[in-house]
Amino acid sequence: MSSTGNxxxxxxxxxxxxLFQSGQSVSKLSREYGIPTGTIYKWTKELTPVITEDGKTVTPKExxxxxxxxxxxxxxxxxxxxxxxxxxxxx
Structure with missing residues (x-):
């Protein structure tokens, strides 16, 4: 599932x-897909949207x-x- 390099x-x-948010453990995902646990946590932080007080959804990047x-x-x-x-x- 990965492209060239990492x-x-x-x-x-x-x-x-x-998959992580649906309940699978980081350690299981790490073993299954060969991804470091720290990378999974980083992706989760980067890709989980934040909901503002007025109900708008904003990504951590935004x-x-x-x-x-x-x-x-x-x-x-x-x-x-x-x-x-x-x-x-x-x-």
Whole structure:
């Protein structure tokens, strides 16, 4: 089920995560498919969606991207605050 090297398709990863979520143990999946247990836990974390307070479903990847965007906007905000303070000074 794996492609070249240790790369797995997204479909395969999703299948393993679904098997885990349906009750199969990580150790059994690891033995059966030859995948390290840590990899299965990582896939589960990456592929399990998060449900927000308003009921929207967001993937952990999307959450990470949104957190990055928030950090960028916070930095821009700080720069603008400093620029405003500089321009507000009277010569």
């Amino acid at each position: 790369r797995y398709s997204n479909e395969f990863k999703q299948q393993i995560v679904e 959450v990470k991207a949104l957190e990055k965007r928030i950090r960028e906007l916070e930095m821009e905000n700080e720069i603008l605050k400093k620029a405003t303070a500089i321009f507000a000074r009277k010569p």
